[in-house]
Amino acid sequence: MTAKLDAIDMDAVVDTKARTGWQHDLYDLLRAHGVTQFGYVPDAGHSVLIDRSLADAGVRSIGLTTEEEGVALIAGADLGGARAVLLMQSSGVGNCINMLSLIKGARFPFLTLVSMRGDYGEGNPWQFPMGQATQSVLEAMGVICLRIDRPDDVVATTTAALTMVFKSGQAVAVLLGQKLIGAKPF
């Protein structure tokens, strides 16, 4: 199978009209928990969440030039009593390191969904250095990592993360593994 077809297959698991598939369940779950700000850096793994947030009159969807902007956005939203989420790729985690001082130092609730690269079945060697360091880097800055590799675990694990963040005030990253989102062979 060609690389191009693989990329199409990854999106084909989601029926955007019927809004079925774990990506839609994930979006509905975030909205049901009162998340109203979506900060994102464009990414294929998050495309359903990004598109739905852009089409949702009840949320503000903020395209970021770099991921650390989203860390500060989340802190500002919290000061105003709003719930925000940062959608990024694992490579973007590296851009956030010092900005996570804000989260750890002030104990801001912090939720990020990280689509993994440099992970299961990755075909681009450039993705491995940051992909393989993602969990260590997050944990070094005090962010708890919950990893998902199976579609059946998406709702339960993300629900757990939402509770940890918005009830217990923790910083949590949900890592969406490439076994879940589909490995990119390019």
Add this chain to the structure above:
Amino acid sequence: MPPRSAASELAKAAAPGFVLERSEAVPALIGAHEDFLLIAGLGGSARDVGAVTGDGAHVYSLGGAMGAACMMGLGLALARPDKRVLVVTGDGELLMNIGALATIAVIDPPNLAILCVDNGHYGETGWQKSHTSLGVDLEKIASGSGIKRTRTVATQADITDGARLLREGNGTSFVVVRVKPTEPPEFKRNFDASLCRDRFRAALLRP
């Protein structure tokens, strides 16, 4: 390294075009601070804001996480469209996360204003020149990013217009005030980031 005051004197001599006194210009631009929720960048801008506000519960000042101020202001402004949010930052902090201006311009919340106190130097670290002493124009960057309401306040005559712009409500505004590279006001603010978060939220969100 020369003493900080001596370094500041050297910086001052090398900074034509940076003539306003920050201790006068910044309070004049902010005006009645109670009208705003304030986010202050680290270093000098936090001291400017502390001196104006007394470090009140409507202020969140950074002591690190350099580059966070503008984006915290955006998150807060979107969360509270009923309040006017003023970010006070410095040239060094703004330069560290300059892409935030592009992000903010696209969203363009009408209740957000950014005041950059530009002394052309990194005062905290020994008065090294910043890029704004070397030809970088922050107002042009803000304008080029798409922020429609921008001003440079370089003389006393510009202050009234700059202060008005920070309070206007039809789109995000950006004002850069050029000030002498002198020591910011002496102000000992609370450095407990978590306590300041709780203080801010309690004052704003308590029913």
